Amino acid sequence: MKQETNALALARQWLVDNSSLIGVLVLIAAVCLVGALTTDRFFGCNNFLNVYEQSTDLALVSIGQTLTILTGGIDLSVGSLISLTSCLASGLINGDPDRVLPVAALVLALGTCVGLLNAALVIGLRVHPLIVTLGMGAVLQGVTLLYAMGPVGKVPPNFNFLAYGRIADLPLGATIAAMLCILVALLLRYLPLGRQIYAVGDDDNAARLTGLPRTRVLMFVYGCSGFGCAATGLYLVARFGVGQPYTGVNYTLASITPVILGGTALSGGKGGVIGTLLGVYLISLVSNLLNFMDVSKHYQLVAQALIIILAVSVYVNRRRAV
Amino acid sequence: MTEVTAPPAQGNPDRGLITALRGLLARFGIFLLPPALLLLGGAISPAFLGASNVSNLLLQIAPLGIVAIGQCFVMIVRGLDLSVASMMATAAVIATGFSGSNGDVASIVAAVLAMAVGVGLINGLLVTKRDVSPFLATLATMILLQGFRFAYTQGAPSGNVPPLFRTLGSGKFDGIPFNFAILLVLATLFWIVLHRSAFGRRVFIVGGNPVTGRLLGIRSDLVTIVCYVLSSCLAGIAGLILSGYVGLVDNWVGQGYELDSIVACVIGGVSLKGGRGAILGALAGAAIIMVIANEVLLFGLPIQIQIIIKGAVIVIAAALYARRT
Numbered sequence: 001m002k003q004e005t006n007a008l009a010l011a012r013q014w015l016v017d018n019s020s021l022i023g024v025l026v027l028i029a030a031v032c033l034v035g036a037l038t039t040d041r042f043f044g045c046n047n048f049l050n051v052y053e054q055s056t057d058l059a060l061v062s063i064g065q066t067l068t069i070l071t072g073g074i075d076l077s078v079g080s081l082i083s084l085t086s087c088l089a090s091g092l093i094n095g096d097p098d099r100v101l102p103v104a105a106l107v108l109a110l111g112t113c114v115g116l117l118n119a120a121l122v123i124g125l126r127v128h129p130l131i132v133t134l135g136m137g138a139v140l141q142g143v144t145l146l147y148a149m150g151p152v153g154k155v156p157p158n159f160n161f162l163a164y165g166r167i168a169d170l171p172l173g174a175t176i177a178a179m180l181c182i183l184v185a186l187l188l189r190y191l192p193l194g195r196q197i198y199a200v201g202d203d204d205n206a207a208r209l210t211g212l213p214r215t216r217v218l219m220f221v222y223g224c225s226g227f228g229c230a231a232t233g234l235y236l237v238a239r240f241g242v243g244q245p246y247t248g249v250n251y252t253l254a255s256i257t258p259v260i261l262g263g264t265a266l267s268g269g270k271g272g273v274i275g276t277l278l279g280v281y282l283i284s285l286v287s288n289l290l291n292f293m294d295v296s297k298h299y300q301l302v303a304q305a306l307i308i309i310l311a312v313s314v315y316v317n318r319r320r321a322v
Numbered sequence: 323m324t325e326v327t328a329p330p331a332q333g334n335p336d337r338g339l340i341t342a343l344r345g346l347l348a349r350f351g352i353f354l355l356p357p358a359l360l361l362l363g364g365a366i367s368p369a370f371l372g373a374s375n376v377s378n379l380l381l382q383i384a385p386l387g388i389v390a391i392g393q394c395f396v397m398i399v400r401g402l403d404l405s406v407a408s409m410m411a412t413a414a415v416i417a418t419g420f421s422g423s424n425g426d427v428a429s430i431v432a433a434v435l436a437m438a439v440g441v442g443l444i445n446g447l448l449v450t451k452r453d454v455s456p457f458l459a460t461l462a463t464m465i466l467l468q469g470f471r472f473a474y475t476q477g478a479p480s481g482n483v484p485p486l487f488r489t490l491g492s493g494k495f496d497g498i499p500f501n502f503a504i505l506l507v508l509a510t511l512f513w514i515v516l517h518r519s520a521f522g523r524r525v526f527i528v529g530g531n532p533v534t535g536r537l538l539g540i541r542s543d544l545v546t547i548v549c550y551v552l553s554s555c556l557a558g559i560a561g562l563i564l565s566g567y568v569g570l571v572d573n574w575v576g577q578g579y580e581l582d583s584i585v586a587c588v589i590g591g592v593s594l595k596g597g598r599g600a601i602l603g604a605l606a607g608a609a610i611i612m613v614i615a616n617e618v619l620l621f622g623l624p625i626q627i628q629i630i631i632k633g634a635v636i637v638i639a640a641a642l643y644a645r646r647t
Contacts (some may be wrong), residue, residue, distance in 0.1 A: 037568035058420070059479035064521070074457075117589045121637065125637065125640070126641070127637065127640045127641050128594060128640075130594075131588070131636060131637060132596065132637055132640075132642045134581065134584075134633075134636065135632075135633040135634065135635075135636040135637035135640075136633065137633065138581065138629050138630070138632050138633025138636070139629070139630050139633035139634060140633075141629055141633075142626045142627065142628070142629035142633065143626075144629035144631065145626040145629070146624060146627075148631075187378045232628070241428070253461055253465070256458070256461075260458070261482055266455050266457075266458065267455075296473065297472075298469050298470075298472035298473035298476075298477075299469060299473055300469070301465055301466075301468055301469030301472065302465075302469035302470060302473070303469075304465055304469075305463070305464075305466035305469060306462075308458065308461070308462040308465070309448065309454075309462045309466075310457075312448075312452070312454045312455075312458050312462075313448070313452045313454060
């Protein structure tokens with residue numbers, strides 16, 4: 001009898017701990033149900049693989065964004081960094097197959113460096129990340145426009161394998177993103193650095209007083225975010241075949257939505273990347289469904305805003321209730 | 323008591339003076355920057371300080387100044403309003419939604435203000451009653467407005483702005499632009515509201531220390547909501563004026579003003595943590611941004627440099643203010 005109540009208590013605890021994940025899963029199931037009822041093309045392996053494929057870019061940015069938000073910060077430079085890296089990648093490769101690998105490596109290194117610079121400014125100037133990355137975003141957008149005012153460069157035709165290629169029927173880019181996400185999730189759970197990220201986000205002062213390597217933590221999360229942006233930039237070049245100076249504009253805000261849907265608190269210290277990944281899939285599913293229902297792009301924006309408002313209101317309420 | 327404190331001041335009068343000067347500089351240094359920038363511009367090109375360019379500068383400062391006043395209120399109550407630019411564009415689209423004659427001005431203004439009050443209420447209620455972070459709440463309304471605007475205009479707005487708005491937005495009287503006169507009136511009004519009224523005191527208390535505010539019996543939620551409504555309404559007015567200045571309306575009137583108005587406030591000493599700020603500082607910030615933008619063109623630098631400078635300025639300004647406190 002006693003053991004049974006223990007098991008019940010454990011199960012309840014598990015449910016409470018993972019309530020945000022369960023919430024997203026329930027929403028995903030609900031969207032699938034609505035989709036299956038409205039159109040017979042929605043519920044099928046093919047369509048789900050498409051949705052999975054289309055979620056790549058958002059997944060790549062959002063993983064890094066989750067890390068910065070976990071430390072109580074935010075990265076508003078992601079949109080401009082994506083634009084810059086995609087322009088540089090396509091402009092420097094310029095159709096030459098031999099340059100693909102070195103340029104890809106260079107762009108990824110550059111993205112990481114910009115992230116590290118963000119972290120250095122946050123630490124050195126003691127200014128809130130919101131302002132540092134907002135300013136950095138403006139600077140990067142300016143630099144991007146100095147480099148190219150319109151679509152620039154081109155990539156060899158087989159470069160689009162990154163975006164459209166499939167290995168054993170699984171889309172390559174989306175699978176890379178999912179693998180990265182699982183890797184980061186393991187890191188957050190099992191490595192000291194991961195626990196330190198939560199500690200810094202939970203109480204920055206306490207973390208500093210207990211001697212946690214705050215500098216290293218911030219460098220890591222903003223570096224990851226920059227790396228993710230560069231990866232997204234490369235992916236977008238592969239998808240569109242060309243770099244555009246405004247291609248990343250919408251990602252700044254879009255990357256925050258799945259993080260919040262996935263149950264990561266904006267105040268930091270609570271949440272995780274798996275929730276974010278599920279949030280990304282939820283968003284992709286919703287926009288896929290809205291496409292099937294012939295909802296115009298304009299009303300999709302409205303839907304996106306309503307989802308943000310609903311998500312934040314609901315989560316806040318739950319946190320208050322606890 | 324006086325005997326104890328007097329000797330050090332007497333023994334080292336220079337230090338007292340320097341401290342006082344430094345205090346003055348910290349407080350009013352911001353107001354030296356616009357004239358300094360103007361002189362710099364004048365030194366490089368005499369035309370810069372000519373009557374017509376200065377008058378044009380005033381014309382450009384006005385809409386940003388009006389938005390910055392509202393942003394200042396919101397930032398003092400620990401908020402941030404990202405929806406202002408979207409509100410401006412919405413106001414501009416509404417302005418062309420009627421027949422385009424002066425007879426519609428009253429209904430246009432009424433429609434814009436009603437819309438603005440609604441947007442401000444949504445922002446304020448989300449922030450206060452649902453504890454949503456101001457950043458996200460105003461972000462959501464920004465996207466919401468954008469979606470409705472695009473759905474309404476089908477991506478291609480058409481129609482004319484009533485001539486009265488054209489006059490207010492771009493007309494001048496003896497070199498003084500009408501829209502700058504509007505800015506002066508609004509600035510005076512809201513300077514009194516913020517710095518000389520009981521409501522203004524409450525705004526500072528709610529932003530500076532919400533717990534004290536609650537203990538004093540201030541309805542902090544109400545004060546915060548009013549600040550968001552003010553910000554939206556001022557953005558609506560600025561949008562109408564800017565639509566008159568631009569002449570033709572597109573879906574992006576006022577694009578970038580959310581960032582610019584925040585930058586203006588931060589440069590002007592409005593604290594991002596709330597509780598500190600002044601209307602005059604925000605206006606000086608707006609003037610600095612517009613003068614810099616004007617000078618970038620004057621110096622023949624590529625226009626993209628404007629964005630880079632804006633980004634650098636906001637970080638530097640925030641860093642300077644962070645050091646001081």
